[in-house]
Each structure stands twice: as C-alpha cells, then as structure tokens.
Amino acid sequence: MTSSHPPLGILGMKPEEIAAVFAELGQPAFRAKQLVEWVFSRRAASFDDMTNLPKTTREALATRFVTRTMQIAKVTGSADTTRKFLLKLHDGRYVETVLIPANPALYGGKSDRRTLCVSSQVGCAYDCKFCASGLAGFTRNLTAAEIVEQIVQVEAHAGERVDNLVFMGMGEPLANYSNVTKAIEILNAEWGIGIGARHMTVSTSGLAPQIKKLADFPLQIRLAISLHGATDEVREKIMPVNRKHNLVELFEALEYWNAHRKQFLTFEFILIENINDSLDQARVLAKRARDVNAKVNLIPYNTVEGLPWARPSEARQDAFLAVLSNAGVTATLRREKGHDIAAACGQLRLKQETELGIIESPVPSRRITIGAGA
Ligand code: SF4
Secondary structure, eight states, X not given: OOOSSOOOBGGGXXXXXXXXXXXXXXXXXXXXXXXHIIIIISOOSSGGGOTTSOHHHHHHHHHHOBSOOOEEEEEEXXXXXXXXXXXXXXXXXXXXXXXXXXXXXXXXXXXXXXEEEOOOEEEOSSOOTXXXXXXXXXXXXXXXXXXXXXXXXXXXXXXXXXXXXXXOSSSOGGGGHHHHHHHHHHHHSTTTTOOOGGGEEXXXXXXXXXXXXXXXXXXXXXXXXXXXXXXXXXXXXXXXXXXXXXXXXXXHHHHHHHHHOOSOEEEEEEEOTTTTOSHHHHXXXXXHXXXXXXXXXXXXXXXXXXXXXXXXXXXXXXXXXXXXXXXXOOEEEOOOXXXXXXXXXXXXXXXXXXXXXXXOOOOGGGOOTTOOOO
C-alpha cells in the first residue's frame, strides 16, 4: 500500500473510539469489548482471526481499519545484543526501533528488563549535529497506531515481552505530542499493552513549552533531556533547538516538571572531544543536575572514520565523570557500543532510504552518526 493517507490502524484506537464505531455499525457494546481484547490482549493480526465476532462485522471493520500498518523489512543484531528493526511504513518510508537486552543502568530498568527504543516521527526537523535521524529533514509524524505497533511487531518477532520503553528513536516525541501521548495511554492501559508508566521515558531535545504540558499529563512517565551542552554557547553549536528554547527557558520548564512529578529527571550527555568534554562543562553540568535533581548518562561519542568529531580518551571521560560524582550527582558512563541507545537509532533507516533513492545521500561532513533520537 502506498497511499499518502495513513490507514486507520486499530492499534491506535481507544475503547471509547471502538465503542463509537460499533454503535455506528448498530452492534451491541459487548462486541466492542471483544474487539479490544482481540486487538490488544490476543494481538490478532487479522480481522478473520476474530472468530467470536459475526462475519459481517469483521468484513465491515476490514473496510474501515487495518490491524497492521507496517512490515519488518530488516533485523540486525542477535538475541543477546542490541537488535535493530527496520520497519517499512504504508507510504514506503522507514523507521527504526531498537530492542536492547537487559541493562541495569538504563532508565531505572532492572536487570531483567528488555528496553525498546521507539521512533515518533519519520525524520526530524531539529537538526542536532550528531544525529542521523535529522539528516534528511522532517517527513511526517507517526500516528498513535504506528507508535504502538512498533512494540507489537517487535514482541511478535522476538517472542518476548518488552517491559521498558524509551521514546528515543527517530524524531522529537514532543513535536508529535498528541499522537505520542495517545500511544502512551494505549501502551500503559490494562486493556492495552500493559507497560507500567514508570517504565516509559520520553526523551526530548528540550521543547520547553511541551515539557510543561507533559508535566500535566496524568501518567507518571519519566523524562530525559538530550542536553549535550551545559552552557548556551556549547549547546547551540550542536543543538539548534537551543536558539529557540535556551537553557534558562529549558530549566524553568524542568522546575515546573519537578513541581508536578515524583520521578527523577535524566540528562543525556554525549561526550565529544573538544566540543563539550572540558572539566568546566562538567562543573556547570554538575550544578545544573543538582539544581533540578537530575541523574546524568554520559555517552562517549562513537568516532566514525573520516568525520570531524572524536571520542574523548577514556582518561578524559573518567575525569568528566569524577567531577559529577564528586559533586554528588548520580552519573553513569556507558562505554559499551552495542548497548548505547544513542548509537542505535536512525542509521539503518538512513542507509535504506538512501539506497532506495527515497532521500538524497546526506552531506558527508554532516554524517556524524551517533544517530540518536531526541
Ligand atoms: S537528537 Fe532527536 S531532536 Fe535531535 S535531530 Fe535527532 S531525533 Fe531530532
């Protein structure tokens, strides 16, 4: 299917919306409950499988909705390492979702938690200089169904449940606020996918107004900030969003978040040699983290041959970490490449769409592919 209108994916519908459809079809309310169970608990991939619904109802549903909107085009990695799933959307575009095996250091996850890094947009408008996802610009928002379906597709393929979600794949989740928050409600609901709100983290490049809005969202999800610079001067070099929402505005929004939330904040900080890895940056970062009670994830930049930026030496990484730790900030340093969420998203899709001629090959000097989502 190549229509530019997203098909109405049933995985993006809440029970009240499904009930309204059944009312329209002149069907009793209990039929709507049966459908919800087939869609979410039993993960039926076809209306034909929903055998306790009348055939005419199934046929009517199939003319209006689809149970799946995407296909798995490629999987890389293996069961005990990070697995990347390249998903082909109805309009021929691609997104990635990344399954990360148990890693106690991630987002309050416990050692037996499997984390999925999901995408929220095709491409991204925010143009962070270290990120593959933004290289070809923004194409479109994902629907709530497309966001939920990433989890459903991966669980079906992997044969295991995902119990930790990070909105850190392609796209800026808070720029697709309504679809992302609707997907979170479906993912969290007992009638839905059933993932605890505290095991979902939205990661943003720092859209201050939407952070405040999210602070008023009723589910107790976690928030991570892609900070990557402790001062405006440094942050602006690598994150153009900082010109629109500078650190004063961002931290005002984080104070608002803290006033409304119990969960700790997380700062993501990719260490890039001679860009943001000075001990002065570490000292300012420590103060900022203390001010809003945030923990810090340090992610050394993965050097790519022929590209201008470099990964700091381990000694320099350790010195940066020590400044944070000595200041009483909870900080982690994730060196193992395969497990870095930030190393995981965006690159596979970029390669695929470039090879297929959907997008032009990115400018080499910008191909600084740590490839993080927001
Ligand atoms: S880091 Fe996030 S916000 Fe920045 S360009 Fe990449 S996907 Fe967009």
